Amino acid sequence: MIEYKGASIKELYFQKIKEDSENKQHLVQHEFSPSEEETLKSIFLKPFDGTINTYEFTHSVDLDLNVLYQLTRKIESEGSLKDTAAGIVSHLNTSSRHPNIKEGELFIVKFSEVIFGGTSFDGLGIFKIEKKDAFLETPDWTKEPTLLFKEGIGEKKLDKACLILFTEDPYTVLAYDNNSNEAVYWKNDFINLDFKKDHINDTNHFLQMTKTYITDQMPEEFEVSKTEQIDLLNKSIKYFKEAETFDKGEFELSVFGQEDEAINSFRFFDKQYQEEMDIDLSDNFQIASNSVKKQARIFKSVLKLDKNFHVYIHGNRELIERGEEPDGRKFYKIYYDNES
Numbered sequence: 001m002i003e004y005k006g007a008s009i010k011e012l013y014f015q016k017i018k019e020d021s022e023n024k025q026h027l028v029q030h031e032f033s034p035s036e037e038e039t040l041k042s043i044f045l046k047p048f049d050g051t052i053n054t055y056e057f058t059h060s061v062d063l064d065l066n067v068l069y070q071l072t073r074k075i076e077s078e079g080s081l082k083d084t085a086a087g088i089v090s091h092l093n094t095s096s097r098h099p100n101i102k103e104g105e106l107f108i109v110k111f112s113e114v115i116f117g118g119t120s121f122d123g124l125g126i127f128k129i130e131k132k133d134a135f136l137e138t139p140d141w142t143k144e145p146t147l148l149f150k151e152g153i154g155e156k157k158l159d160k161a162c163l164i165l166f167t168e169d170p171y172t173v174l175a176y177d178n179n180s181n182e183a184v185y186w187k188n189d190f191i192n193l194d195f196k197k198d199h200i201n202d203t204n205h206f207l208q209m210t211k212t213y214i215t216d217q218m219p220e221e222f223e224v225s226k227t228e229q230i231d232l233l234n235k236s237i238k239y240f241k242e243a244e245t246f247d248k249g250e251f252e253l254s255v256f257g258q259e260d261e262a263i264n265s266f267r268f269f270d271k272q273y274q275e276e277m278d279i280d281l282s283d284n285f286q287i288a289s290n291s292v293k294k295q296a297r298i299f300k301s302v303l304k305l306d307k308n309f310h311v312y313i314h315g316n317r318e319l320i321e322r323g324e325e326p327d328g329r330k331f332y333k334i335y336y337d338n339e340s
Contacts, residue, residue, distance in 0.1 A: 003115035
């Protein structure tokens with residue numbers, strides 16, 4: 001999703017978040033050694049490699065009433081966290097009134113030269129750590145050797161994070177919440193976000209919708225075998241891997257051929273899916289290749305036969321035939337040229 005090897009940390013603000021919101025102690029740092037900066041970038045930015053959706057700020061009444069959006073605009077215009085970080089902490093405390101919300105430690109970081117979509121942007125990262133990693137510190141051999149067991153922050157995915165990139169309006173927000181089952185305040189109340197209308201989300205949502213249709217909806221409407229479903233999934237992901245731009249009509253012909261009933265069924269399901277998910281998918285868009293690589297993992301091409309065999313089907317489904325013995329036992333016949 002992003003490239004951060006050449007990024008820089010311009011400013012870091014750190015504060016303990018307690019139930020007692022009156023805690024005023026904080027740390028601000030502007031300069032880091034190269035090794036320190038690389039460690040911090042790995043901790044804070046690497047987890048966004050796994051995100052597949054982009055978001056933007058929203059508000060039910062008026063975007064200008066979104067507190068974090070206004071604070072972010074101030075940071076972008078002034079270029080410093082000096083007078084704004086305390087406002088972010090205050091907004092987090094105001095958003096965090098649920099009894100299940102944990103104490104933690106908050107990092108607010110100003111970045112420069114984060115690459116997104118091939119373009120360099122400044123950005124703001126906000127990270128909340130609720131659970132620390134346990135680690136072992138080796139002894140100081142110049143003194144009496146003693147093993148020290150400590151807790152700290154490592155490269156494991158952080159509990160809650162968002163990265164706001166200063167793209168052209170609207171800002172692009174990347175966000176995740178590892179403990180979303182406990183409370184939804186991070187995305188809904190603190191950030192207040194919604195899916196961004198861009199080619200990344202069009203790619204993600206269309207692939208997710210297609211998979212749901214083929215695996216769940218098609219068997220309810222048509223007689224379709226597991227091998228046929230896998231073949232359709234393979235055709236779907238193949239189209240997205242090979243094409244640079246998406247054309248809905250071209251995609252339907254590539255996957256379903258001239259089967260008008262299947263195409264009409266797919267279009268009806270697509271319309272319902274968008275209404276239920278409250279999204280608006282374009283019929284034509286640039287394909288986000290990185291999203292396709294991540295989504296391809298959920299397009300299973302495995303045919304499971306009882307507990308004895310897993311057959312991986314990656315290509316021509318005509319090379320596999322399904323049959324049944326007179327005694328009721330089912331079988332598959334597979335044709336191939338080479339064995340390895």
